[in-house]
Amino acid sequence: MAGEQVSPAGVVEALRARGQTLAVAESLTGGLLAATIVDVPGASKVFRGGFVVYATDLKHKLAGVDASLLALRGPVDAAVAAQLAEGARARCEATWGLATTGVAGPDSQDGTAVGTVFVALSGPASAVEQLSLTGDRAAIRNSAVTAALALLAHHLA
Structure with missing residues (x-):
């Protein structure tokens, strides 16, 4: 799923069609x-809200x-990512929680290398992906968003 291109509009529409909602922890x-x-x-029909938990x-x-x-x-870990996703889902009362850390x-x-990223999903299905991304800060952050949306899209398909 990493690297898979996915349309944010497609994700919003898939959630809307299912009557489901989304929250994030980033x-x-x-x-x-x-x-x-x-x-x-x-997006307001499906997006509940979320947390930017940088610290x-x-x-x-x-x-x-x-x-x-x-x-x-530490904060860059698969289990942490999974708990972030579940925390967003539960605290925002959403069908799905989606998280990024890295x-x-x-x-x-x-001691964690630049480009080490975890994306996680919680809800009717749960998953965590570890990624090794390349590029500058902007590229890594954009790739993490793409990977998170792809993870959700895969489970909505």
Whole structure:
């Protein structure tokens, strides 16, 4: 699914057709995922809201990620991504939760390489993908948004 091109409008329409809703929890994408979704006319029918939890402590305080997991593994981790997605879904009372966490650069973070990204989905189906993305900050962030939307689109298909 990584690298798969997906239309944000197609994702919004698929959610609308199913009567389902979406919430997001974003770290490295810093609101870009939510902005991409709400750029689509009619997104208000399916998009509930979300969290930009850039700081590690906010991943716990706002999205409900287990504090001991964050302390043990750090913020860039598959289990953290899964809990971010579930936290967004549950706290925003949405059908689906979609999350991003990773390192956009320019420097590594706590030994985690630039381009290491996790996208996660929670809802009627759950999934986590680990990505190794390349490019500058903007490219990595944009690729993470594309991968997150592709993950959701795959499970809506």
